[in-house]
Amino acid sequence: MSFSFKLATLLYSVCMLLPAAAQAQFARAEDAVEYRNGAFFVMDYHYDRIGDMIKGKIPYDKAVAESDAAIIDALGKLPWHAFTPNSITENSRAKEEIWQQKDKFKAAADKMQGETTKLAAASKTGDLAKLKTAFLATAQTCKECHDTFRKKKK
Numbered sequence: 001m002s003f004s005f006k007l008a009t010l011l012y013s014v015c016m017l018l019p020a021a022a023q024a025q026f027a028r029a030e031d032a033v034e035y036r037n038g039a040f041f042v043m044d045y046h047y048d049r050i051g052d053m054i055k056g057k058i059p060y061d062k063a064v065a066e067s068d069a070a071i072i073d074a075l076g077k078l079p080w081h082a083f084t085p086n087s088i089t090e091n092s093r094a095k096e097e098i099w100q101q102k103d104k105f106k107a108a109a110d111k112m113q114g115e116t117t118k119l120a121a122a123s124k125t126g127d128l129a130k131l132k133t134a135f136l137a138t139a140q141t142c143k144e145c146h147d148t149f150r151k152k153k154k
């Protein structure tokens with residue numbers, strides 16, 4: 001079985017599980033923080049790799065970009081349900097505004113997911129310029145939300 005086929009199967013399973021994942025409960029605020037940051041961390045790894053291709057730090061490889069973008073698009077659905085009420089811990093950089101301005105936070109998350117879907121589509125074209133445009137649009141949505149809803153590093 002090829003890697004990309006296995007990956008596609010895995011992602012398909014993840015997507016099928018999403019409605020269930022979205023109902024996951026977290027016993028402790030620490031678990032919610034770890035979960036959402038785990039999703040962000042893995043997403044970020046694949047996001048950086050596409051970034052490196054765009055900057056020419058590593059060679060452009062359509063298959064790698066395509067699988068990275070698919071992972072970003074799937075994982076981008078996960079962090080949000082783990083922003084359970086008042087789950088701010090020592091390790092969390094979440095700002096209280098997330099819960100005070102729920103609609104704005106949700107809109108920022110939705111905006112990102114709109115762009116990651118476009119990124120996944122662009123990665124399939126094999127056109128580096130299109131990938132770059134979609135990547136920059138996605139990056140902008142990450143930044144916008146972080147600027148508003150994430151505390152600066154201590």
Ligand code: HEC
Nearest residue numbers: 037040041044047092093094108109112141142145149150
């Ligand atoms: C709607 C808001 C929002 C969007 C969009 C968003 N993030 Fe975040 N992100 C956050 C918040 C809030 C935190 C801090 C969560 C915490 O510490 O409790 C965070 C944390 C992170 C972290 C830190 C994880 C760790 O290990 O501590 C990374 C990396 C990250 N985001 C990457 C991204 C990338 C890449 C994108 C875009 C593809 C993105 N984020 C989009 C809100 C967002």
